[in-house]
Amino acid sequence: MPTLSVFMDVPMAHKLEGSLLKSYKQDDYPKKMFLAYRVCMTEDGHPWVSPVVSKLRMQIAQDPSLNYEYTPVMGMKSFIQASLELLFGKHSQAIVENRVGGVHTVGDNGAFQLGATFLRTWHHDSQIVYIISLQKELHGLVFQDMGFTVYEYSFWDPKRMCMDPNILISVVKQAPRGSVLAVGNIADCNLTQSQWTKLMCIMKSKQIFPFFDIPNQGFSSGDLNEDSKILRYFVAKGFEFFCSQSLSKNFGIYDEGVGILVVVARSNQHLLCVLSQMMTFAHVLWYNPPTTGARIITSILCNPALQGEWKHSLKMVVENIVLTKEKVKEKLRLLGTPGSWDHITAQKGTHSYLGLNSQQLEYLVKKKHIYIPKNGRINFTSINANNIDYITQSINEAILFTMGL
């Protein structure tokens, strides 16, 4: 009799994600379209790459002085330095005081993995994490798998069809003392200065630990400083925090996972202790992070002319997003689509809520072959001159159809 498989008890895993993309790929309809790509797309439907990146790839491949040796566990020092300056500004007081540092990670998942591992071991106050629901699937799982209790919150109010920044304040009010608050893309949060101040006040009194996520600095306003302004405000107010800084999306290096787990501490001494512990975790997690992306980015950031080209390319992307949203709104207005569509232009960034209900979304997917995630948040860079009419007409149809139900 043959022996049984060691794996006989292992069932097929539930699909985590990608099933929407899978359905899209299996669809034979010629006009099908997918509006849920994570990456920024170009006008002709390809993943966006900052033009200066392609130039650097060539330069690096031709450089005979590079030896592609193992990087230290901490990662590329020059990359970390340049990225921190991007986040906090060159003349940041915290950088001058040597109390800001980072570990080069395998993308933002790596940064959350490393941060969560650290907090599990050293954050004795609480093992509770509040996370924005958009990030739940990607980063919430990291915390969950490590035994944290994870609660979701969402900025989007589907009834009022707008972002509700007050949600963050009510989350913090109810959170137990010492909880971790994962704040997704702060530049898209829509909080006013006074709302941030109020939030900080409560966070400080309850010792809530912030874990920020900067997935694509520059893609909200087109201005790098503007997009990390709030982070600098937290530093100025004396907060200690972690921040996942990803540079894959805003350079267009998606296949590398170029990330940093940023640490802001009260003093250099605390920072060094935290980083030393993180190195022991990174040693076990991946030993040395991939450097191709980091090398490209460092070369760009350390050269003012190249950095200028890159910044310009970010501005162009954001201008295009703003224009696309305006066009979608205008086309819906011209079609006489019921409802106000101001919420589309009121949201910043590549991804925004369309503000459709589940029946309308189902209509778009099933009848019009337009693939949109269940939360109705689409990638606006996927909309271009070739498909904007089909998309807006379909949205109009979906709304008229479901009104009659």
Add this chain to the structure above:
Amino acid sequence: MPTLSVFMDVPMAHKLEGSLLKSYKQDDYPKKMFLAYRVCMTEDGHPWVSPVVSKLRMQIAQDPSLNYEYTPVMGMKSFIQASLELLFGKHSQAIVENRVGGVHTVGDNGAFQLGATFLRTWHHDSQIVYIISLQKELHGLVFQDMGFTVYEYSFWDPKRMCMDPNILISVVKQAPRGSVLAVGNIADCNLTQSQWTKLMCIMKSKQIFPFFDIPNQGFSSGDLNEDSKILRYFVAKGFEFFCSQSLSKNFGIYDEGVGILVVVARSNQHLLCVLSQMMTFAHVLWYNPPTTGARIITSILCNPALQGEWKHSLKMVVENIVLTKEKVKEKLRLLGTPGSWDHITAQKGTHSYLGLNSQQLEYLVKKKHIYIPKNGRINFTSINANNIDYITQSINEAILFTMGL
């Protein structure tokens, strides 16, 4: 009063490794040398890169069709396929039967991380791991951190100054039923065919689960098939196992961590279940693996002419290692150094034991500024025409000096 730091209880971490390299770097002695590099070195003391890799880097940088988009969680399919064929042979029955698969990982650490995560969840038999002591620091920690009980074993018998393949058999004899046996670089294990057969017999009866490590296929014998022969033997005997396959070292792409966690299962159905579970883990660990290295390697493996160039470069490396070991032995003989030095040429691979005791090693580090790890295992590719005389004379001195103690 200022608030206290969140990190106030975090101490400085103990140094894991790298302190030998650090001491070396801080040493001002002009003739200092470091014989503990993990990577293969060239005659002129640089990390080795297969010449065909540099060529491919250029080609890939110039390719306008590449979009550097996110790879799927599983990684690059073509890379996995080509690497599995390298390991098991193109006409492997297991490949034909679709019961061999893999997940593209962030280097070998990633492969062990993923494998250990899986085993923690699904290997209910036992949470005990036996691991070769050389790998303890790198991979043993991965298991330890996940709560496995980890025992070390070593092939090297310092008294008899030889590799003792029987150690593996005695380890397996005493291991509890269902334990995991991590077997480092099988090509360097020195077991005879009949010893392997005996080992397999015990492993099968005790349901010991093998977790192989193929860190640099081709670097033991210069022949890829020869170096993975034993793995194929395990497949033929109906074993199910995991194998960490790293392609960083044998291509010379050290800064990328190009790895695969290979899974051999009894049937395609079992394989698919295992891979689906692994995808959920990889999703949390790193989401998408870095692809630069994988892309280069796939292009080489899928082109017979380029693959030929690569294989030739491996042969050259191995020929050079064999020659260096012969030279070291001969020089020690000519110096009249006491003892037999046959154990140097009897060992295969880039790294081999010198067979010195702790006093002799201390003498070399402290008096001669030759940096060698405590286990006395050095990287023979670090020895070249410029330093071989100094090294052999120093070894001779160390032995004469400690004989007089």
